[in-house]
Amino acid sequence: MKLVDKIAATLAQLQEAVELYPKLVFANSLGAEDMVLTDLIAKNSLSIRHFVLDTGRLPEETYGLLDKLHDLYLIDLQVYFPDHSLVEEYVARHGINGFYRSVEERKGCCFVRKVEPLRRALTGQSAWITGQRREQNVTRSRLAACEWDDAHSMYKLNPLLEWRTADIWQYLRENAVPYNPLHDRFYPSLGCAPCTRAVTPGEDLRAGRWWWENPENKECGLHVASRMPGAA
Numbered sequence: 097m098k099l100v101d102k103i104a105a106t107l108a109q110l111q112e113a114v115e116l117y118p119k120l121v122f123a124n125s126l127g128a129e130d131m132v133l134t135d136l137i138a139k140n141s142l143s144i145r146h147f148v149l150d151t152g153r154l155p156e157e158t159y160g161l162l163d164k165l166h167d168l169y170l171i172d173l174q175v176y177f178p179d180h181s182l183v184e185e186y187v188a189r190h191g192i193n194g195f196y197r198s199v200e201e202r203k204g205c206c207f208v209r210k211v212e213p214l215r216r217a218l219t220g221q222s223a224w225i226t227g228q229r230r231e232q233n234v235t236r237s238r239l240a241a242c243e244w245d246d247a248h249s250m251y252k253l254n255p256l257l258e259w260r261t262a263d264i265w266q267y268l269r270e271n272a273v274p275y276n277p278l279h280d281r282f283y284p285s286l287g288c289a290p291c292t293r294a295v296t297p298g299e300d301l302r303a304g305r306w307w308w309e310n311p312e313n314k315e316c317g318l319h320v321a322s323r324m325p326g327a328a
């Protein structure tokens with residue numbers, strides 16, 4: 097499918113979602129994919145609220161992009177922060193960088209800094225949108241364009257599912273959309289600064305995320321779980 101057709105299909109899916117769901121939100125990660133969605137939503141004046149999860153450990157470049165977004169786009173955007181008491185408890189038990197010690201401790205940190213704020217951001221909403229793509233890695237190869245999110249009891253839409261990396265970059269360049277400068281330094285997938293490294297040619301697109309773990313563990317819990325790892 098040509099890019100122009102993918103854009104039309106994505107736009108049609110977004111427009112249909114606006115009709116279907118009275119409270120529709122976009123979980124904007126500020127990654128390259130999500131900048132495509134930001135641009136499409138803003139340019140087409142779609143009534144979709146954006147939210148960003150600020151984990152407190154994001155790279156400085158991501159904060160720069162967030163600031164740019166505020167200046168460039170007329171969008172309804174809210175930033176969610178972690179619950180400070182949960183962060184303090186985590187750090188007291190595991191240390192400031194406890195996430196390097198084990199998958200369980202890493203998921204515990206992701207729960208406190210991402211999953212719990214996500215739950216708050218989705219409370220009272222009818223459906224949410226993500227920029228996930230099938231091509232990104234093994235954990236995303238079986239996604240559907242619209243799927244039931246059991247953890248949050250609402251539909252989750254993935255309108256860029258069939259876009260290839262080249263499509264994303266063609267769109268960003270042709271439309272002069274701002275993006276995180278770390279992408280130009282071989283960071284195809286961005287997250288928290290201590291848990292993201294650059295990739296080398298031929299590596300999986302998400303190989304730089306939690307690079308010390310096996311590929312099948314490489315999700316932060318935003319798309320798979322809603323309770324604290326290890327909790328009953």
Ligand code: SF4
Nearest residue numbers: 195205206209288291
């Ligand atoms: S990506 Fe790393 S720093 Fe960020 S929430 Fe997860 S474990 Fe914590």
